Amino acid sequence: MVSxxxxxxxxxxxxxxxxxxxxxxxxxxxxxxxxQGYAIRRCLHEDVFVGNAIVDMYAKCKRLxxxxxxxxxxxxKDVVSWNALVTGYSQIGRFDEALGLFERMREEEIDLNVVxxxxxxxxxxxxxxxxxxxxxxxxxRLSGAEPNVITLVSVLSGCAAIGALRQGKETHCYAIKRxxxxxxxxxxxxxxVTNALIDMYAKCKEMKIAHxxxxxxDRRDRNVVTWTVMIGGYAQHGDANDALELFSAMLKDEYxxxxxxxxxxxxxxxxxRLSSLRIGRQIHAxxxxxxxxxxxxxxxxCLIDMYAKxxxxxxxxxxFDNMSQRNTVSWTSLMTGYGMHGRGEEALQVFNVMRGExxxxxxxxxxxxxxACSHSGMVDKGMNYFNHMKGDFxxxxxxxxxACMIDxxxxxxxxxxxxxxxxxxxxxxxxxxxxxxxxxCRVHKNVDLAExxxxxxxxxxxxxxxxxxxxSNIYANAKRWKDVARIRSLMKHSGIRKRPGCSWVQGKKxxxxxxxxxxxxxxxxxxxxxxxxxxxRIKAMGxxxxxxxALHDVDDEEKGDLLIEHSExxxxxxxxxxxxxxxxxxxxxxxxxxxxxxxxMTYISKIIEHEIILRDSSRFHHIKNxxxxxxxxx
DNA sequence: GTAGGGTTAG
Numbered sequence: 001m002v003s004x005x006x007x008x009x010x011x012x013x014x015x016x017x018x019x020x021x022x023x024x025x026x027x028x029x030x031x032x033x034x035x036q037g038y039a040i041r042r043c044l045h046e047d048v049f050v051g052n053a054i055v056d057m058y059a060k061c062k063r064l065x066x067x068x069x070x071x072x073x074x075x076x077k078d079v080v081s082w083n084a085l086v087t088g089y090s091q092i093g094r095f096d097e098a099l100g101l102f103e104r105m106r107e108e109e110i111d112l113n114v115v116x117x118x119x120x121x122x123x124x125x126x127x128x129x130x131x132x133x134x135x136x137x138x139x140x141r142l143s144g145a146e147p148n149v150i151t152l153v154s155v156l157s158g159c160a161a162i163g164a165l166r167q168g169k170e171t172h173c174y175a176i177k178r179x180x181x182x183x184x185x186x187x188x189x190x191x192x193v194t195n196a197l198i199d200m201y202a203k204c205k206e207m208k209i210a211h212x213x214x215x216x217x218d219r220r221d222r223n224v225v226t227w228t229v230m231i232g233g234y235a236q237h238g239d240a241n242d243a244l245e246l247f248s249a250m251l252k253d254e255y256x257x258x259x260x261x262x263x264x265x266x267x268x269x270x271x272x273r274l275s276s277l278r279i280g281r282q283i284h285a286x287x288x289x290x291x292x293x294x295x296x297x298x299x300x301x302c303l304i305d306m307y308a309k310x311x312x313x314x315x316x317x318x319x320f321d322n323m324s325q326r327n328t329v330s331w332t333s334l335m336t337g338y339g340m341h342g343r344g345e346e347a348l349q350v351f352n353v354m355r356g357e358x359x360x361x362x363x364x365x366x367x368x369x370x371x372a373c374s375h376s377g378m379v380d381k382g383m384n385y386f387n388h389m390k391g392d393f394x395x396x397x398x399x400x401x402x403a404c405m406i407d408x409x410x411x412x413x414x415x416x417x418x419x420x421x422x423x424x425x426x427x428x429x430x431x432x433x434x435x436x437x438x439x440x441c442r443v444h445k446n447v448d449l450a451e452x453x454x455x456x457x458x459x460x461x462x463x464x465x466x467x468x469x470x471x472s473n474i475y476a477n478a479k480r481w482k483d484v485a486r487i488r489s490l491m492k493h494s495g496i497r498k499r500p501g502c503s504w505v506q507g508k509k510x511x512x513x514x515x516x517x518x519x520x521x522x523x524x525x526x527x528x529x530x531x532x533x534x535x536x537r538i539k540a541m542g543x544x545x546x547x548x549x550a551l552h553d554v555d556d557e558e559k560g561d562l563l564i565e566h567s568e569x570x571x572x573x574x575x576x577x578x579x580x581x582x583x584x585x586x587x588x589x590x591x592x593x594x595x596x597x598x599x600x601m602t603y604i605s606k607i608i609e610h611e612i613i614l615r616d617s618s619r620f621h622h623i624k625n626x627x628x629x630x631x632x633x634x
Numbered sequence: 635g636t637a638g639g640g641t642t643a644g
Contacts, residue, residue, distance in 0.1 A: 017635045052636040058639090083637040115638045122639060150639040157640065196640050228641040233643095265642035270644095301643045332644040364644060 013047045018432045020053040024060030032057040036070070052080040059088025064097075079105075090123040098123055102416045112143065125158035133158030142220045144148040149189040157194035167281050168200040187221060193227045202233025228313035232266035235273065243270035244279055261292045261299050268302035275588040275615050277310035277506060284319075288387055300320040301329045308337025311586050311613040328359060335368045341620045344376025361393050363401070368495065370404035374411060375619050377633045382408045399425070403432040410440025411633055415449055438470050442477075443634065450474045467496050488557075489589060495497050499591065503567035505575045506586040512574055517565040526574040530563055534573070538603035568597045568614065576608055584611040592634065601627055 009017035018038055023032035039045040043560035045054065050076045058067035067088055069545050071081050080607045082105055089098035105112060117140040124133035137155045140147060147155075152175050159168035174237035175193050188535060194213060202212040214222075214230050234243035247267040250257060259267070263506050271280035284303055292299050300323050316337045320330060332352045334521050338347035351369055355361065373382030386405050389395045401615065402425050409418040418437060422429050434453045454471050457463050470490050477481040491497070504513040519525065535543075545563050563569075568589050575585035593616040601612055605623045612623040 014635050023638080049636050054639065078636085081635045087638060113637090117635050118638045120638095148638095161638095192640060199641065225641050230641095232641060262641045267640075298642055302641095327643095329644045334644090336644060368644065473640085480643095489640095516637060 012042060013044050013050050016044060017049050017053040020050075020057045021060075024057040026059050029058060029061035029066070032061065046073075046075065048076055049080050051196055052084065054085040056088075059084045059091075060091050062088070064088050064092060064094065068520060072427065077110075078296045079110055079113055079116065079201060081112075081148060081377045083119055084112060086116065086123075087119045087126040090119065090126075092485055093121055094633050095127065098439075098520060113144055114148055114151060117143075117145055119148070120153055121151060121152035121158065125154050125161055128161040130158040130160075130162030130164050130167075134164070134610070136162050137171075147610045149192055152178070152193050153196040156193075156200045158227060160196075160200040163204050165201075165204040165206065168197075168204060171200075172197055172475040185609060191217070191221060191223060191226065195223075195229055198226065199229040199233070200227060202237055207233060207238040214233050219253070220255050222255070222257065227257055228260070228266055228457065231263060231270070235266050235270035240270040240273040243267065244274070244276070261296075263518060264292065264299050265302045266308045268299070272302075274307040274504070274511065275310045275506065275586065277307075277312060277483050277586065278508075280306045281312055297323070297325050298332065301327075304333040304337065308333065308340065309615070311584075312617060313341045313343065326360065328365065331359065332365055332368045335365075335372060339368060339372030339375050341374050341622070342631065342633065344372045344378050347372035347376075349379075349382070355524040361394055361395065363395050366393075366395055366397075367400055367404060370408065374404060375630075375633055377412065377631065378406055379412045379414070399427050399430045400432060403430065403436050406433055407436040407440070410436055411443065413440075413444045415440060415444060415446055424628050429456070431457055431460050434460070435467070439469065444472050445474070447474055447478050447480070463496075465496050468496060470497055480556060501567050501589065501594075503571040503587055503589040505571040507578055507589075512571075514567045514570040514574070516567050517562075518567065518570055521574070523574065526577055527570055528564075530573045531569055534604055534607070535564060535600070537607060538600060541603055541606070543600060543603045563594075563596050566597050566624055568593055569600065572601060572612065575612075576610065579610060581609040584613050587612065587614045589614070589616045592618055593621065598628070602626060 016035060020032060020035060020051065023035065032054070035057075036045070037445070039050050039054065044050050051070065053072050055067045055074075058064070058070060064085070067085060070083060071077065074081060075398055077210050081295070082101060084314050086098045086101050089095065089101065102116070105116065117136065121133045121136050121140075124130070124136065127542070133155060137147070137158075142153070143181060151170065151383065156168060157270065159165075159171060160368050179190065179193070194217060198210045198213050201207075203212065210230065210233055214226065217226060222433060227246070229524060232244045233244050234240065234246060237626070244267065247263070247270070250259060250263070264283060267283055270276075271283065280303075287299055287303070293422065300319055304316045307319065308315065316334060318324045320326070320334045323330060335347045335350050338344070338350065348369070351365070354365075359509065369385050370382050373379070373385070384404065386397065386401065386563060389397060389401070394498075402421065405421055406418045409415070415437075418440060422433060422437065426489070434456045438450055438453040438457070441447070441453065450471060454463070454467060457467050472487045475481075500515055501514050504511050504514060514521070518524070535545075571587045572585065575587065579585055598621065601614065601621075603626070605612055606626040612621070614621040614623060618634055
């Protein structure tokens with residue numbers, strides 16, 4: 001409401017609405033409050049623009065109760081104030097209250113504008129509630145409000161969050177229609193929609209479409225987000241090697257776009273997936289040179305994860321120790337690192353320090369604690385944490401925590417207890433639970449329970465190549481060949497193929513990949529010669545090939561899959577041939593390491609001058625002087 | 635002169 005004397009006071013109102021947003025973005029609510037007092041003394045607070053600016057200032061400073069108080073006192077409640085509150089509640093995680101306001105707006109028949117709709121859509125999208133976001137979008141179009149670029153970007157982000165390709169494509173079509181009908185063309189706005197589309201296609205695993213759209217953008221027009229969504233797409237949903245190539249192309253690009261913290265994080269995720277310590281270190285050096293201060297926590301957390309997953313958890317610790325600020329993720333990333341390297345005691349030490357510092361302990365923290373216990377064989381400790389997480393920390397165990405406990409009990413061979421725990425679950429057991437049980441059955445040779453778990457997985461329609469391979473191995477181990485054959489034909493029938501095992505080894509300048517029986521590498525002859533020699537020598541030391549593992553193959557073409565040709569053995573031989581004495585050999589395998597390879601490597605570690613650092617899909621194995629850090633807890 | 639948006643970690 002514009003007051004009667006507002007005309008002569010108008011310049012002051014204008015300066016207030018110019019200054020208040022600055023208080024909001026700085027979080028300087030005390031200064032904002034002074035300005036509010038000044039406005040009241042001068043009767044400026046009745047100016048609707050000033051009122052809106054005050055509400056927004058408090059909302060931006062995360063003082064929603066203050067914002068609400070001002071809002072309730074406003075004589076005329078402007079839609080801008082409503083919107084500021086909706087956004088404010090959404091930003092501080094009180095989204096229910098934001099939705100309550102949205103409902104109130106509809107009841108009081110406030111004219112919802114494009115900003116209101118977009119705020120609610122993006123609120124849902126940011127919480128990965130894509131279907132709800134799409135629903136609001138539908139409501140918006142029915143209401144006759146005109147979506148704009150920001151609306152479209154928010155909707156696409158919702159589609160991306162849930163991998164909704166069909167709805168994403170529909171939104172794409174809608175965007176094309178709308179863009180054509182808009183007057184003139186705005187490259188910057190077009191680019192935002194295009195970036196959102198690339199991200200959506202990448203998150204729906206449609207990397208070809210994403211890359212085609214990326215290629216279609218004029219090189220000069222790509223901005224840092226364009227590059228980042230593409231790199232992040234490859235890092236998470238495609239070949240991580242492509243992500244690193246793109247990152248390198250970005251640095252060399254003549255229209256030089258500078259990577260930001262998001263870009264760096266995506267590149268580090270790619271390094272983590274590939275265990276690429278060499279490139280990870282280079283990016284770390286780049287980070288130190290550039291100094292990503294404002295978002296350093298995020299980047300440092302990625303560095304912790306990258307170092308841990310690349311086999312150097314001590315470097316991860318150094319990054320952690322040097323951080324000036326940490327959040328929950330920093331702590332849990334380090335704990336996960338210790339966990340996957342079988343250093344469970346250190347993981348629990350970190351957990352205790354974390355508790356001592358009074359940091360919030362959430363469901364993920366316990367998942368990480370249980371994971372660490374599981375990979376270090378700490379059954380009783382794990383059980384103890386599991387039993388106390390609700391009472392002592394108020395964290396209710398979810399299906400994933402149960403799955404972790406099944407894993408812990410299963411690895412320790414306590415299958416009956418594991419099954420009893422499943423029966424006691426207050427929720428429906430998820431596929432993760434049954435996979436944990438099935439894996440335990442493989443190690444402890446329990447065919448009946450394995451069949452039960454496999455049947456449950458089938459009910460949940462979440463059988464995959466891993467399930468079939470596990471079951472086939474269990475049958476083979478029990479010499480039930482008919483069942484092995486049955487599984488084999490079942491796989492053929494349903495078109496499920498065993499994922500080919502592949503291992504890669506970190507060379508000084510490059511990474512070399514090997515598949516089963518690979519003879520593509522120029523050094524192949526030397527590799528096989530060395531392997532034969534090594535096998536011969538360790539046989540003399542007592543190594544007996546575990547031929548059960550040769551029965552893995554469920555594919556006729558893989559009949560020649562002899563133990564000596566397994567990709568991890570080839571990678572090891574290559575590593576020995578190309579590494580200087582004393583330098584650790586770092587191998588990564590996409591599947592679980594084969595049991596025979598594990599045994600053979602343990603023997604070989606006695607006769608070579610390298611530590612073998614092997615990462616498989618389950619954990620790290622540090623193999624040295626005839627023993628492995630996993631101590632049998634796979 | 636006020637309100638809404640895209641890319642990152644456990």
